[in-house]
Amino acid sequence: MGDKPPGFRGSRDWIGCVEASLCLEYFKGPQGRLCHVPRGAGLQGELERLHSHFAGGGGPVMVGGDADAQSKALLGVCLGPGTKAFVLVLDPHCWGAPKTPTELQIAGWVGWREVSTTFDSNSFYNMCLTSCNSEKQLPTQD
Template sequence: MGDKPPGFRGSQSWIGCVEASLCLSHFGGPQGRLCHVPRGAGLKGEVEQLYSHFSGGGGPVMVGGDADARARALLGVCLGPGTEAYVLVLDPHCWGAPKNPNELQAAGWVGWQEVTKAFDPNSFYNLCLTSHNSEKQLHTLD
């Protein structure tokens, strides 16, 4: 796509959510809208946006950070019995066909995590909210 130096091609280097969004657009995939969260503690403030995204038919949300470099995808959000907010987290390294959903959860590939405990409060995060529909979403950095 021309956004990386020539030595990047064929390397083992990682890309982040910004590059993933560019790839989706370049290769004709679902549209991705970027949201930057300066600190992990701020992700609790994004729960309404995530809820709106998923309830509106939005697809998985790719998540990448700096100090917290674990790759993950968000598949849903919910509110707990108190004021706790939870995200359904999928490890994107998961592959193969599981026998059932319980197998994925037991192996730690997917599970509900409390937002305040799932993210490093000192790391920034980029979220790439993907769209299932064919409508073009704006590529913005919130």
């Protein structure tokens, strides 16, 4: 695509959410909308956006950070009373033949995680919200 040096091709180097959104556009995949969260503690303020995204039929949300290098794919959000909230996290390293939901949960590939303990409050995060429909692009957050 031209955004990386020539030595990147064929390497095992990682890409982030920004590059993933570029790939989605380049390969005519689902629409990707980027959202930058300067600190993990700020994710609490993005829960309504995530809830609206999923409630409106939005697809998986790719998440990557700097201090928190554990990539995540969000598949849902559950807003509880007060500030308690959970996200349904899929480990994007999961591979192989589809298994039952129970097997995936037992193996730790997918599960509900509390937001306050899943994200590093000092790490920034980029989220790429995917959508197969032609929903209006929301502006990215700085």
